[in-house]
Each structure stands twice: as structure tokens, then as C-alpha cells.
Amino acid sequence: MKKLRDAFNALYNGDNIVKITKLRYIPRWLVIIIDILIILFSIFLSRLFLQNLSVEVNFPEYAMQKRLILIVTNVLFMYVFKTYAGIIRHSTFFDFFKIILASGSTLVSLLIVNYITEIALGKSLFLYPNLFLYFLISVSIMFFFRMVTKQFFSILVDIQGSSKVRVAVVGVGEASVALARAIMHNPNYPYRLEGFLTGRSDSNRALLLGYKIYNKNQFFINESLVKKFDAVLLIKEIMTKQEIEEWMTLALDKGLRVLKAPTLSKMRDSDLVGGISQLQIEDLLNRKPIKIESEEVKKRHFEKNVLVTGGAGSIGSEIVRQVAQFNPSLIVVLDQAESPLYELELELLEKFPEQRFKFILADISNNYRLEKVFEEHQFSMVYHAAAYKHVPLIEENPHEAIFVNILGTKNLALLSKKHKVNRFVMVSTDKAVNPTNVMGASKRAAELFVQSLQNIPGNTTKFITTRFGNVLGSNGSVIPHFRKQIEKGGPVTITHPDIIRYFMTIPEACELVLQAGTMGNGGEIYVFDMGEPVKILDLARRMIKLSGYTPDEDIKITFIGLRPGEKLYEELLSNNTVTIPTHHEKILISKDPSAEFDQIDTLSKQIVLAAVKRDKLQVVRILKTIVPEFISNNSEFEVLDRGVALDKEIIEDHPIL
Template sequence: MITSLQRFIIHRYSGRILSKWIVLLHDMVLVAAAFGLAQLLRFNFKMEGIRNDHFVTQLSISCLVYLAAFFLFRSFSGIIRHTGLEDVKRILNAGLLSMTTLVGLTILVRTSSLTSGMTISLAVIIIHFLLTVVFLTGSRFLIKLFYHNAVKKRSAFKRVVIFGAGYSGMMAKNSMESDTASNYKVSAFLDDDPQKAGKFLHGIPVFLPEAGFRDFLHKFPDTELIIAIPNLTPARKSQIIEHCLNVGIKVKSVPPIGNWINGELSVQQIRNVSIEDLLNRAPIQLERSMAAKEIYSKVVMITGAAGSIGSEIVRQVMNLNPAKLILIDQAETPMHDLELEVAPLRRRFNTDVQFVICDITNLPKLTRLFEFYRPQIVYHAAAYKHVPMMERNPGEAVLTNVFGTKHMVDLAIVYEIEKFVFISTDKAVNPTNIMGATKRAAEIYVQNQSRYESSKTVFVTTRFGNVLGSNGSVIPLFMRQIEQGGPVTVTSKDVTRFFMTIPEACQLVLEAGAMASGGEIFLFDMGERVRIYDLAVKMIRLAGRVPDKDIFIEEIGLRPGEKLHEELLNAAEDNLPTHHPKIMVGRTREFESEWVHRCMERLRVAYADNNTIKLVLALKEMVPEFKSLNSDFQQLDREATMEVAATA
């Protein structure tokens, strides 16, 4: 029960911070008390040791030395209720310096003609140092303990089990128990190490996971599990999370030790597990040495800079010290948000960054930009990407994705850009929709222009699948639907997609761009396909809800142009390995330049005529494998099949 004294202290002082001068006064009183006790201990508690004529002189000298050391190391400037290892380190350093100084003074006095009254027993100096450190650190931790016990809520506690009985697990336990805003109670540790099973850590039992799940977590379903093993394999981590989600246990995880603040873990850093933790593969990590060498001191242009992929490329490129960044996007508000976000990076790296509002279909303005800034490397990420929207607006898809890319490629050749990196999609493989077909047409044009002997530009295409959390992707949609109480909508229970995180995708884009020699289409190893329905189920469980009970999952049917399974290569393509195991080079079909330019001209004429059917037919001619699915344009494929059959 909280005492009346505790209530008074909470009410009057919990919002105040004790003045550092009061802390200093507290420390000096303890230093003086420790000196007196040291004298008593040295002389076996005989008062003669304190009553000698030189005691006051020796006490004054000791206090002055310690006072100077406290000012030097600022040991009194910490907030006592939040005392940690850094505070202990400052006290220890101040004490060691004081002890060393006093020993030196004593030796100097003994070897000189100075008054013997300044000579302090070496034993007293050492005992004084030990007592001072114990008194100062002990008093701080006692005050901290008293404060935390006083302000800690006495309502029902949250039972927690920590997976990992090691250093990170102990730090997680300490941070939760010292947090005054929550009522966490660590009830058990789980660990895969059989040598730890059956033992106790700070009085808390350690179980093997199987026993812990069976005998503890299943009995207390309101328990939270915190994963505190930084090097846990992705497969094992995914297994633990899925097991907990299946039985309704909320899961959190401790960040890597390198992300802790000043070497200490805060309870606020313990986060809920994310959907990325369930990809069941190791995060892709690159050294970036090749990309760093490629980008250093170069003028880099990025189109679609305010989008999900473009903005992450901006962040990563800024860390590689380019001479200048030219960021292009047509979206004003996202561009403004990006400008505010990267402002600290601009100051940190002293990078010249230009934010340009421009549509890549605006050839005159693009020409002026190339003429003025003379970029050396271009990352072309600007595109329309939403399948159903582009199925209803094929003209805009062709204008931006095909002719916008053509403008960028042609200007790259004219202004002798060193490297041009085009960012494509797995929807360009055997496309069943307008968006995918336009990206494949752009791939063909980029690859064709790379074969010009007179061109000094290295052209490269990168192709990858869905990116977790990108604008308009399924993850933000599911999150909104879950927040609104459902239903969560999936087009089909059988739909699968490749997934990777935005930082992973952009790392691979930079690395592939650096290793390119010209004309390649780089593919990324994205692991196994993920069933979208399973993704929805896991996200509902991650939110602490029960699928088809708290939140229903509704199947709404495939959207226009959507297919069940995406691919990274079609049947006529193959791939070759590179030096990086996650990056491959696709051996794709090549087309005659004359044929490519003829197809581009037919697309241009069809767009100029504002003839949608003619435009889609021209797109199908340029991308022969383009077969519409769940779309009004399927009729064109049927008519073409009938014509072929009639002439056979």
C-alpha cells in the first residue's frame, strides 16, 4: 500500500527535477561522512583518529579535491531518479582522480618540508574512496528505487515473458521494471539453450520454449512475449511469432544493441513485431562499397523522388556523399514533405539538393534541367503504378511510363550521362495489365538504346516485386481496414506476391546500378511468394484481433488486369548469377532497333489520335506476351486469336 509520505512526495515533487546544486551539496555531505567513517575504520573505531589536531585540515583538503573532481566530471548533473551506468561511471572516475590526487599530495608532503598535518594515511585515502563511491551510487539507486516504487501504478500488472535469457533479455527486464509509466512484470525467461533451462535469473525461472509455451503461456493468454535475442535467425523468429499469434499472445521485440540510446535500452524502444518480421528470410544487407564509389562526388538525378522508392533512394544516396542531387517529382505536397525530412541530412553532409516540380512528360523542361545541371547518374523511378487505375487510363499510362521514360533515355544519350538506372517491376513479366505492359515496353526501349555504339551512357534496368509499405500497397490498405474494424478485403485467397522492404529494394537498386556494364536487366532474389490472404490473417493477429471473429476477411474477386501469381522471368528468359547472391542478370529477348522505333511511333500516333483501342493494340504489338486478364481489353486478344485461326 502506498504510504501517506509516498503520496505527498508523488503529489508535490514527481513533476520536479532536483537542482544540481542540491545534488552537489548531498554528495559533499556524503564525502565528509565517508572521510570520518574511513578514519574510524582505519583506527579500529577509536575516536583518537578523529580527534587529532589535523582531522579538520585533512577533511577540508579531501573535500576540496573531491569537489574539484566532481566539477570536472559533472557527476552531480544527472537526474537521480534516472540514474544509470553513465552516472556510476562519472562518480567512479571522479573518485579515482580524487584518490590519485590525494595519494600524490601525501607522498609530496612526506618527501618535503611541508607540515605533517597535511599528511593523510594512505589506508584512509583508499577506504575513503571506496566508501564515497558506495555512498554516492548507493544513495542514488536507493532514491531511484524509492521514487519508482512511489510513482509505480498499483493497478493490475502486465505479465511478460522474455525470449532470450542473455544480456539483451536482462536489459529488457531492467528497462521494463524501471519504467514508471507501465506495470510490466517479468514472469519467466524462455531460451533455446538447454544449459539455462531450470535455472533462475534474478529470481525469475528460465524455461525451454516448448515447456514455456505449454506450461506457462497457454495458461496465461494475456501474457506478452518479448523477443530479446538480436541474432535470432529469421526462420526461428517467424516460427515463434506465428506460434504466439495462433494462440493470441501479443509479441514485441528488442531492437539491435547498436540502436540502443547511449548503450542503454529504453522501454519505448521495445516495439511491436512488424509484418516484415514474418517474411521468413534474412534481411538483405549490402556493404555498398561499389555504390559508394560510384556515387561519391557525382551529380545525381532522381525522378519520382517523392514516391516510396524514390524517396528511399534519396535517403541512401545522400549518405554516399554525392556532389549534388537533383530531385524531380510532379507531386507538390510529397515533395515538400521530402524537403523537410532530408533537411538534417543536407546540413550533415553539406549536400547541394535541388527540389524540382516537373512532369517527366514535359520534354522542354526536362531538356532545360539536363542542360543546366548536367547530371552524371540518373535513377529513373517516376511511373504510374496502380494496376486498376491504369487499366481505366491507358493513355496516361503510355504517356508517362513509356514516353516519359523515352524522354529521360534520349536526354541521357544527348547529354552523355554516365549511367542510367531504370526501375521496373515484376508486373512487366508476362503482363496481364496496361501498367505492366507499359513498363515492359519501357524496358524494351531502354535495352534497345543501350546497344547504340555511339552512346556513352550505361543503361541498366532493375526489376523487383511488391515493396512492403509503399504508397498504395496492400499493407497500408490492410492497416486502415483493421483500424476501422474491417472487413479486410482480399481479391482472392490464392493470390501470391513477392515482397521485400523499401530499404532492401533501394539497396539492391544502387548495387545493381554500380555493377552494370550496360543493357542488363537485374532481378532480385525476393525469397518465397507470400499468400496475400495469409498476410491479412497475420496482420489482424498482430493487431491483437481474431480473424473472422473480431475482423472479417472478405474475398472481392480479382481486379481488372490482376493475376494470381507474379513472375520475375517469363518462359523465354533465363538468368545468370552475379557476385552478389541476391542479384541476378536476366537474359531477356532482344528486338531489332528498327522494329522498336516502329512500335514507338505507332504508340505515339495512337495516343495523338486519342484512340484507346488503337493504343492498346499498338502496346500489344510491342509487347507480344501481353495478354489482358479480367479486363475489357481481353476482347482484343480473342479477336487476334480468331484472325490467326482464320488465316491458318
């Protein structure tokens, strides 16, 4: 009632368009009153028509009683079929059908009354022409009232929508039509439907929901037509990556924004139009994720104790979320980052109230601390995602990589072996392949140590390694960095115009980790077929365009040179590496060279001692012995690659601990 009063006040005060369109619906009691007035008017018209034909009615002395019977009967069936319940400005054929049912039931009921009165009194209570005429008039006017109201609101919305984003929905299928209807029927949303775009050429003269369907080739060459639109709106789920890229390129070249709608599943579960957002670069890099064997993965985790190190990080936290779906007995989340660990605790306790968690603040280089954790909880699975990964920082502080990436991994792996953990799954990186920086080399050394434990006599733990490339949206990744630079107005900084990288999503990476933990027999390094690499310069240009700017004009791109230890491209496989396929076409086993436990254990002790002494050159020198393919690039450690007899020097200078 208040909203209706506000709408009429707005009409009186002159601010009619905005206020009326904010009125969600006409109150039901008002619809019933209007329908009763229509019934009275229909009775009057039908009676007037028959009078003009000089037709005499039966039982004229009971005229008021007959009209009351008609009104009560019609209102009763209006209540039964809820003709007043629909939102009038969103009326459809279904609302018309309900009116037909109510009025038709009224007609049938009165025909039955006529039949009874004919038998009992010798003549019908109502004239048959009068009943049928009343039926036609009342149905027509009721439906006409709803259509006029709907069109009235539509006109007001169009007038109000002059400041809205004018969109063209891509596609003419059911999902696209559903999206278009949602935009049309929600005046409070900041979008206004102006038409449809399709790759088909057989719909040029057709109308859909009253709007034109444009062929994309003809549309984008017509400059005057393009100016009538502000954005194209696509549904990502029903389009291939190639189709998304094609529409994006065509739209951005013409200065149109590119918007994406929610997925089809979200259309049923949430606010459809409210979920429309700007197309992001992640949408173009995202691929179909791995389909994990849920039953086998669940079997490995169900009612088991699971440890996730680096659990507050990008990869670790997603592993925790995915593992929590398989109802383990306990998930221990271990990390040395206090604030992220606490934030994750709040999130997980809310999202998985029935799951038992334990959050441990600890450094994996502290073996005494880890020992207590393993003694207290008999882990079945250990996911090792804790690591230092920032290439320039680690190049400047190589000893820290030794403490976390090598010593931390060694501590966890040995404790897993000692406490007979069923499976130990290590998260590695493509930077460990033919490394040119300390970070990558330290991860390769960790891989070698983990592999070396597999064949030790008495070992029952299966040690498994997963290796993949850059992860979209992870902490410190390039895309959030570029996004911040664009928001600030640039420039976007790139190290080299030819640098390329592989990308995958966080859920995709974690599904690989879970699947590898299920598939592995121990000692394997799993690599993922990551498709084609992405040129970072192209990535930056696309992000700038998607943000509504022109590269090199609105937002500058500058090249700052390769950072210490950085290389132009990453590899997932070493030179001449043999790969073995698995039953997953996207997952391969890399048969990299391995090391004997005694050898890698000795070198790991030596490199930890050098790290304790903060001897940077000695740390990297030993690291190059552990990982012979480690050739520094754009780094102060390149001096160590110039023909020094590393093995002999290490043995002489550093006796075995």
C-alpha cells in the first residue's frame, strides 16, 4: 500500500517516471477491485447490447439477484485460479490462460444453473446469448487491461533507460532469450536490451521478443548501427573459448564493452542480471578443467586425517576446500602466515560447519614442531604446498629458499616416511625444469629428494610430485598485478616483449594434485598438458582493451627488462625427457633423471649448512651441483657457470656432516 501511495504522490509531484517504475507490483486487492469493475462493466455492455436488439430477459424482476449470482460466481473462480496473483506488468500467455479458466468455469457453472432452472421452472434463469456475450467481453477487457498496464510500464522503463547500458545479447537460443527477458522485466537493473547478435545469416528479418536480430558480420561493419549500442553481452558457458575471443575482438575493435552473464546453473540459483559483469582475461585463459575420478578421490580421503602445508596460500587453501568435500575425519591446515591462516579459518568454519579442522601456525623448517604434529595425528595424506615462489626475492635471498623449499620439504617427507603416511603429494612448478633461478632450482632439488625416498628399504609411503605452470589469480601472479596497474592509469610493465607463460586456474591445478595423489604408485612426477603458452604482451593488451582503454594511447606499456633469474619461457619437461601417458589424456608422467638418497641427503645437509652461514655463493654453488642443468640467467650467480669444478670444490671445502 505504501509503495502504491508513493507512486501516486510521485505522479502528483511530477517525478512520475522514476517512482512508478520502482513500484514492484500493483497490490492484489487493487487488481481484484479492477477485475470486479470490469465484470460490472461487462454485464452492463452485454445487457445494453441485448436491449438494443429488443431482446426480453427472463425473470426481469430478479435482475439484481441474477447479476449478484454472476459476480459472486466469477469472483469465486478468480480466487480459485488466482487471476489476481500475477505481476501484471510481467503478464504472459499463462495469465491469459488463467483468465480463460476463471471466466470459462463461470460460464459452465451458469449454464448448469440454466439447465436446472429449465427443468424446475420451465425456462432458463439467464439468456444464453447474454452469458456467451458476457464471457467474451469480460475476458477481452481483463486481458486488455493487463496488456495495457504491461505496455505502459515498458514505455516508462524505456524512457527511464536512456541512461542505461544499451546491450546486444549474443545468441538466439533459450539461455540468451532467458537473459534478455530478465533484462526487460527488471527496470532497476542498469541494462537496456536493444537487440540480439548471432553468427547465423537466416535471422536478419526476424524479431525476437520484439527486438531485431543482427548478423555479426553485417553489424560490425555498420558504424551507425554500432553506435546505438554500448556493450555486447554473452553467456560464457554456452560458448567455446574461440567464440568468446572472436566476439571480444570484434566488440573491442568497435569500442564496445564486453559483458558476461552468469552460467546457466547460476541462472536458476541466483539473481541473473545482478550477476552480469565485465569479461575478464581469466575467462579467455580458462579451459575445461580436469574431470577427477570422484569416487577414487573420496575413497582416499573419506574418514582419513589429512595434512595440507601452505594451507593458507592460493593452492593450499583450494586443496583444503576440495578435500573438505570428501568428508575426511580431520584436515590439519598448516601455514606460517598468521593473518591469512586466520581468515581461512573463519571462511572454512562457516562453509563447512560439519567438517573438523585444525589450524596450526608453524614453519616447516622447524623439524621439532612438525614432529609433534605428526605424532599427534596419524595422517593418511600429506599435501605439501608450502614454498617460497617469488623469483627475484629468492634470487636475492637464496638461503631462505633452502630453509623452506629444500629443508622444509625434507622434514615433511622424512616424517611422512617415519609415520607411514599413505601418500605424500608435493606441489612443484614448471620453473623446476631447466631452472635459470634459485627458486626453480630449489624446487627441483626438493623434487629429487622426495623421489629418492621412494625406493629406500622399508618405505611404505608413496611419494608423488605434481608440476604445473602459472596459476591464474594466485598471490603475486601477473594478472592481479596488471589489473592494479591499469586501475592506476598505467603504465603496464612487462619484463620483455617476447616473454611467454603457461596458465591454469586454481581449481584446475588443485584437481590435478588430488588426482595425482590417487593415481600415483610412488616416485612419479606428473605434468599437465597446459595447451598453448600465452604471450604476456598479448595478455596485457587484451586486459587493457577489456578495461575500456586503448593500449599505448590511454594506457602505456613499458618494458623493464628481465628480472634476475627470469627466462623468456617456462618448460614442463626437461630436455630429452621421456613421458608416459596416463588414462587422463591431459596428465603425463615425466621420467626425469633421479638421484640416490645417500647422495641427495649429503648435498642437502651441505647446502643447509651454507644457508645457515648466509654464504650466498656457496649456497648456489651446491645447488648447481644438486641440479646440474641449473644455469643462471641475468643473475649475479652467472659467474658460477664458467667452468668451475663444482663437485671437487664442494667435497674439499665441505666434509659430509
